[in-house]
Amino acid sequence: MNRDDLIDFVYDEAAMLDDMRWEDWTKLFAEDGRYWMPLEWQQEDPILQPSLMYEDLLLLTVRVERLTGERTFSQKPKSRSHHLMERPRILSMGEEDGIYRMRTSFLYTETRGDLLERYSGWIGHQLVEVDGALKIKQKRIDLINFDAPFSNIQLFI
Amino acid sequence: MDRYRGNPQAIADLVKGYAVHRDTYVDQEVFDLEMEQLFPNCWVYIGHESQIKNSGDFITSKIGHQPVLASRHRDGQVYVMHNRCPHKGVKIASEPCGNTGKFFRCPYHAWSFKTDGSLLAIPLNKGYEGTGFDADRAAQGLPRIENVKIYRGLIFVRLAEKGLSFEEYFGESLTTIDNMADRSPEGELEVLSAPIRYMHSCNWKMLVDNQTDTCHPMVAHESSAGTAVNVWERAKKANPDLETPMAVQLYAPFMAPYEFYEGAGIRVWPNGHGHSGVTGSIHQDYEDVDGYLGRMEDAYGKKRAHEILGDVRHNTNYFPNIMVKGPVGILRNFIPLAVDKTLVESWVFRWKGAPDKLYERGLMYNRFINAPTSIVGHDDLEMYERAQEGLLSDGNEWINLHRLWEEDEAEDTTEVVNGTSERQMRNQFYAWRKFMIQNMENTVEAAE
Numbered sequence: 126m127n128r129d130d131l132i133d134f135v136y137d138e139a140a141m142l143d144d145m146r147w148e149d150w151t152k153l154f155a156e157d158g159r160y161w162m163p164l165e166w167q168q169e170d171p172i173l174q175p176s177l178m179y180e181d182l183l184l185l186t187v188r189v190e191r192l193t194g195e196r197t198f199s200q201k202p203k204s205r206s207h208h209l210m211e212r213p214r215i216l217s218m219g220e221e222d223g224i225y226r227m228r229t230s231f232l233y234t235e236t237r238g239d240l241l242e243r244y245s246g247w248i249g250h251q252l253v254e255v256d257g258a259l260k261i262k263q264k265r266i267d268l269i270n271f272d273a274p275f276s277n278i279q280l281f282i
Numbered sequence: 283m284d285r286y287r288g289n290p291q292a293i294a295d296l297v298k299g300y301a302v303h304r305d306t307y308v309d310q311e312v313f314d315l316e317m318e319q320l321f322p323n324c325w326v327y328i329g330h331e332s333q334i335k336n337s338g339d340f341i342t343s344k345i346g347h348q349p350v351l352a353s354r355h356r357d358g359q360v361y362v363m364h365n366r367c368p369h370k371g372v373k374i375a376s377e378p379c380g381n382t383g384k385f386f387r388c389p390y391h392a393w394s395f396k397t398d399g400s401l402l403a404i405p406l407n408k409g410y411e412g413t414g415f416d417a418d419r420a421a422q423g424l425p426r427i428e429n430v431k432i433y434r435g436l437i438f439v440r441l442a443e444k445g446l447s448f449e450e451y452f453g454e455s456l457t458t459i460d461n462m463a464d465r466s467p468e469g470e471l472e473v474l475s476a477p478i479r480y481m482h483s484c485n486w487k488m489l490v491d492n493q494t495d496t497c498h499p500m501v502a503h504e505s506s507a508g509t510a511v512n513v514w515e516r517a518k519k520a521n522p523d524l525e526t527p528m529a530v531q532l533y534a535p536f537m538a539p540y541e542f543y544e545g546a547g548i549r550v551w552p553n554g555h556g557h558s559g560v561t562g563s564i565h566q567d568y569e570d571v572d573g574y575l576g577r578m579e580d581a582y583g584k585k586r587a588h589e590i591l592g593d594v595r596h597n598t599n600y601f602p603n604i605m606v607k608g609p610v611g612i613l614r615n616f617i618p619l620a621v622d623k624t625l626v627e628s629w630v631f632r633w634k635g636a637p638d639k640l641y642e643r644g645l646m647y648n649r650f651i652n653a654p655t656s657i658v659g660h661d662d663l664e665m666y667e668r669a670q671e672g673l674l675s676d677g678n679e680w681i682n683l684h685r686l687w688e689e690d691e692a693e694d695t696t697e698v699v700n701g702t703s704e705r706q707m708r709n710q711f712y713a714w715r716k717f718m719i720q721n722m723e724n725t726v727e728a729a730e
């Protein structure tokens with residue numbers, strides 16, 4: 126993998142979310158992949174410190190199926206999302222442990238009905254190669270105001 | 283126009299038992315009176331003692347609209363004060379928690395106060411000589427709140443000078459807090475981190491009502507818990523050796539059928555307190571955590587340990603605005619901000635001396651159910667917000683609470699009823715009426 130492959134992956138992943146291709150999106154995760162939204166500044170532990178989300182593929186699949194469910198009333202009307210992202214900074218090419226690490230500054234918008242909310246922060250990607258393809262080992266979302274009281278965040282940053 | 287202010291009868295008329303008038307949820311004047319009357323008349327939760335362990339530690343909170351401050355003084359005592367400078371009213375502490383050292387210093391003109399609230403010093407003090415300042419209430423420092431009770435580490439405050447004592451107010455309902463604390467082999471709870479905060483565009487009582495609303499999970503949460511069950515069953519079919527993960531153990535019971543909730547029961551207590559899950563609950567079948575039972579038996583003896591862990595109460599509402607969930611160690615605080623705006627702060631306690639796995643479970647439960655990112659939360663909030671809007675219809679001004687209502691239903695009593703009853707919601711409204719007009723009646727009598 127070269128630097129362009131990594132950068133393309135980050136943008137393509139976001140585009141998949143904004144196109145609401147969530148099932149395809151879950152396929153980007155490695156089998157033991159995690160989606161993590163910490164609730165503390167520079168948080169280190171997702172298990173014994175509180176998080177907004179810390180989900181494996183099973184839980185992400187539940188979310189994705191729920192979003193299109195017949196009786197998912199919080200999606201009537203449906204939400205839409207938009208990712209605006211700075212060029213990812215490549216922190217590691219995986220020389221030591223085989224994990225590519227990137228950090229990407231973002232401005233995320235989620236809208237539903239007449240409401241529109243904006244969130245900003247950093248996305249941390251940890252990617253690994255599985256059968257020649259990049260997969261997400263961990264996607265970490267650090268909001269600048271993680272400690273503020275939000276209303277519903279229903280889609281994926 | 284003052285329809286309700288100074289008019290206890292008009293307020294009482296809002297509560298019929300089997301129905302309550304929508305003004306309790308949508309009327310600005312009623313909300314103002316809740317802030318001015320109801321909250322000060324009740325014992326309100328402001329925080330946990332473990333958040334202010336060392337001298338100089340403080341937390342801030344609100345009772346109704348009023349900012350308060352609790353701090354640990356040199357003498358080891360917790361003092362609760364109004365969080366406003368006696369000079370110009372500036373809030374002395376602006377953060378949720380912190381350590382102020384030996385004294386509080388107002389950032390505006392540097393008046394300083396000991397951590398028990400008393401005035402320490404004023405710069406250029408000679409400007410007050412001979413002005414009569416010493417006799418002014420400002421000279422006393424931060425106004426102290428006298429009615430404070432710390433129970434198993436939980437700090438409760440009653441702002442009104444007169445009212446029910448802590449013991450009269452809570453009575454037997456304290457058994458839920460006892461059970462939650464007893465689940466620690468050391469009998470102690472601690473707060474290790476900030477709560478999950480979640481903003482709701484609805485009246486605070488919608489959240490309170492929901493806590494004992496046992497006819498909604500299998501309907502409103504079909505989308506979240508129901509999908510979790512489906513996805514899990516599919517995974518299990520593909521791989522029968524899989525063990526049920528903690529996540530599925532937490533989600534799946536939400537889909538329990540009506541009969542389960544009917545049998546589990548609801549208990550009401552005087553003054554608006556009550557709980558669901560008397561003989562069983564959605565928390566009853568979690569997997570044992572390695573080493574925990576042993577520690578509990580060592581601490582309490584076999585019989586008592588099993589008694590404590592066998593009491594799996596679901597949601598206990600402490601009137602007016604907190605809910606305690608003993609078996610997962612969660613406390614939710616429904617903080618009213620406006621008639622249609624409520625901040626929900628959900629705390630997880632760690633049980634001192636218990637394995638980490640239990641704390642992990644509490645934290646997981648909290649982010650699954652109580653977070654702005656939780657799918658169960660999305661289901662609920664959607665219902666509250668639709669209700670807040672729907673209630674503006676003049677087609678029907680009443681909210682129906684008829685389920686298992688009986689003529690001459692007793693108020694201020696202890697009773698166990700069918701677990702799908704709306705009895706606890708009615709119970710809360712009987713208390714609501716009582717504490718809304720308590721001091722109003724005093725004022726009316728005094729004027730006569």
Ligand code: FES
Nearest residue numbers: 367369370388391
């Ligand atoms: S307002 Fe506090 S010192 Fe003046």
Ligand SMILES: [Fe+2]
Nearest residue numbers: 498499502662
């Ligand atoms: Fe619910």
